[in-house]
Amino acid sequence: MKLETLTGWRRRLRAREISSRELTELYLGRIARLDAQLNSFITVTDELALAAADAADERLGRGEETPLLGLPVAQKDIFCTEGVRTSCGSRMLDPFVAPYDATVVARMKAAGAVMLGKTNMDEFAMGSSNETSFYGPVCNPWDPDRVPGGSSGGSAAAVAARLVPAATGTDTGGSIRQPAAFCGITGLKPTYGRVSRYGMIAFASSLDQGGPMAATAEDCALMLNAMAGFDPRDSTSVERRAEDFSADLERDLKGLRIGLPREFFGEGLDPEMRAAIETALAVLKDRGAILVDINLPNSGLSVPAYYVVAPAECSSNLARYDGVRFGHRCADPLDLQDLYTRSRAEGFGAEVKRRIMIGTYVLSAGYYDAYYLKAQKVRRLIADDFRRAFTEVDVIAGPTTPELPFRLGEKSADPVKMYLSDIYTIAVNLAGLPGLSMPAGTIGNLPVGLQLIGNYFDEARLLNVAHQFQQDTDWHARMPAAFV
Amino acid sequence: MSLDSDAVRRIAHLARLAVDDREAEGFASALSDIFEFVETLEGADIAGVEPMAHPLDAEQRLRPDAVTETDQRDRFQQSAPSAEGGLYLVPRVIE
Numbered sequence: 001m002k003l004e005t006l007t008g009w010r011r012r013l014r015a016r017e018i019s020s021r022e023l024t025e026l027y028l029g030r031i032a033r034l035d036a037q038l039n040s041f042i043t044v045t046d047e048l049a050l051a052a053a054d055a056a057d058e059r060l061g062r063g064e065e066t067p068l069l070g071l072p073v074a075q076k077d078i079f080c081t082e083g084v085r086t087s088c089g090s091r092m093l094d095p096f097v098a099p100y101d102a103t104v105v106a107r108m109k110a111a112g113a114v115m116l117g118k119t120n121m122d123e124f125a126m127g128s129s130n131e132t133s134f135y136g137p138v139c140n141p142w143d144p145d146r147v148p149g150g151s152s153g154g155s156a157a158a159v160a161a162r163l164v165p166a167a168t169g170t171d172t173g174g175s176i177r178q179p180a181a182f183c184g185i186t187g188l189k190p191t192y193g194r195v196s197r198y199g200m201i202a203f204a205s206s207l208d209q210g211g212p213m214a215a216t217a218e219d220c221a222l223m224l225n226a227m228a229g230f231d232p233r234d235s236t237s238v239e240r241r242a243e244d245f246s247a248d249l250e251r252d253l254k255g256l257r258i259g260l261p262r263e264f265f266g267e268g269l270d271p272e273m274r275a276a277i278e279t280a281l282a283v284l285k286d287r288g289a290i291l292v293d294i295n296l297p298n299s300g301l302s303v304p305a306y307y308v309v310a311p312a313e314c315s316s317n318l319a320r321y322d323g324v325r326f327g328h329r330c331a332d333p334l335d336l337q338d339l340y341t342r343s344r345a346e347g348f349g350a351e352v353k354r355r356i357m358i359g360t361y362v363l364s365a366g367y368y369d370a371y372y373l374k375a376q377k378v379r380r381l382i383a384d385d386f387r388r389a390f391t392e393v394d395v396i397a398g399p400t401t402p403e404l405p406f407r408l409g410e411k412s413a414d415p416v417k418m419y420l421s422d423i424y425t426i427a428v429n430l431a432g433l434p435g436l437s438m439p440a441g442t443i444g445n446l447p448v449g450l451q452l453i454g455n456y457f458d459e460a461r462l463l464n465v466a467h468q469f470q471q472d473t474d475w476h477a478r479m480p481a482a483f484v
Numbered sequence: 485m486s487l488d489s490d491a492v493r494r495i496a497h498l499a500r501l502a503v504d505d506r507e508a509e510g511f512a513s514a515l516s517d518i519f520e521f522v523e524t525l526e527g528a529d530i531a532g533v534e535p536m537a538h539p540l541d542a543e544q545r546l547r548p549d550a551v552t553e554t555d556q557r558d559r560f561q562q563s564a565p566s567a568e569g570g571l572y573l574v575p576r577v578i579e
Contacts, residue, residue, distance in 0.1 A: 192539040304522045324572050329565035335575050345502035360499040376535035378528050416521045432539020
């Protein structure tokens with residue numbers, strides 16, 4: 001059977017050409033048959049999925065129409081799911097069965113989605129390659145020797161291999177966009193505050209944002225309609241009236257001003273990558289967009305600023321893992337101090353420990369001004385660059401990553417090298433803006449991602465531009481050969 | 485900036501992480517590399533710039549001071565490694 005997009009399956013479900021049970025069995029079958037090659041799922045929830053599919057079929061039979069009714073999806077294992085293990089890719093939470101649903105999960109359930117399982121990820125979302133997961137690395141479906149990106153690497157690989165039509169991700173420094181680029185799918189990080197963080201395990205609270213990952217922009221719009229919305233349980237959730245992110249997809253691009261930051265096309269960008277991005281930009285130009293050079297002069301400071309702000313918030317957030325209330329506890333603790341230090345040492349992997357220690361140090365007495373306060377000031381410089389740019393252009397475009405998916409193990413011994421793989425995505429998180437990555441070409445057999453950055457709350461515009469691009473290109477429809 | 489193993493042990497203590505001597509050396513070298521990288525911030529011109537804590541400079545929203553949650557202690561304590569009679573159990577703290 002032809003593997004449709006999320007939107008395509010929605011049409012066929014409503015036309016009663018296929019039942020949700022048949023669709024769910026189709027994808028569960030693909031996971032069972034193919035995921036051994038990828039390791040993209042940590043937990044597969046077959047029985048819950050089939051029960052949800054049957055319930056969806058009943059509702060479809062009654063003529064009900066909720067946005068995701070009967071559609072199979074996967075949740076990144078950072079979202080709490082009631083009664084289902086929620087590990088966050090860590091040994092620390094390996095025994096943790098969440099007692100409640102994250103708002104995103106609850107909203108998607110209410111929209112009728114059928115959850116197939118929980119996807120693999122870098123431990124506590126700290127990584128750019130999915131290699132820090134306690135459950136082992138994920139392979140890139142286009143080349144099993146290469147990483148899928150991270151931290152939402154499981155979601156990206158699963159969607160790319162069509163083990164599920166769509167999945168959720170979270171993006172603190174590029175964790176939706178970079179794996180979307182590496183795996184050749186479409187992923188959107190919404191404006192900070194759009195999607196509730198309630199029940200989304202916290203890494204860096206002023207940067208974390210959940211969003212959709214799917215084959216197409218149209219599918220991402222459908223997902224975001226279900227995921228976004230004000231939530232009184234998230235203190236940073238933005239109060240805005242509901243928006244239909246699918247409404248503007250067909251708008252033409254005539255006169256749209258697209259800014260190309262010189263800093264994103266300079267030294268450090270793979271020349272073949274640059275050529276692929278320029279070819280993709282020409283497609284947008286043919287649709288009537290106007291390409292304008294712009295500057296984001298402080299963007300070079302974004303990665304170092306991030307590696308102060310994010311670890312500081314991480315060290316505070318991860319203080320909750322104490323071996324007392326939930327999660328891993330060491331055997332035979334001698335005293336309370338031993339209980340804390342050994343449970344945490346055993347429960348966390350090396351990258352998480354590094355970040356906790358960086359954060360602890362930059363927040364410690366005497367160093368706060370030199371690191372944290374300075375980074376928060378640099379953060380404003382970076383946000384101001386974007387503010388200025390958006391007085392001249394409607395959208396900003398450039399590469400999502402400086403290079404193609406790298407090999408497993410290639411950067412794992414050198415943290416700074418790994419951090420620099422997010423050089424084009426991190427500034428967007430510091431500013432709190434929406435950003436999207438879409439497949440825009442291939443080099444050899446490997447996908448290239450084009451990033452679109454929008455002004456605050458301009459997700460509909462990003463999805464519109466990506467959808468128009470996807471009318472004239474078929475990169476989003478290509479599948480890795482091993483998974484056809 | 486360069487950190488030695490002693491500095492790592494002090495930070496690890498503040499962060500409640502047990503590290504052995506061999507690990508402390510590995511962390512010292514990795515953290516030194518990371519701090520050296522972070523120090524590129526030294527060059528930033530931040531005179532007169534207000535620190536930014538929230539992307540939208542939003543203010544803290546307050547809710548009415550009303551009870552909205554029900555008691556779910558037993559359910560939540562099922563996640564605890566060790567709990568009894570509504571209490572979390574830890575090694576003896578007071579002799």
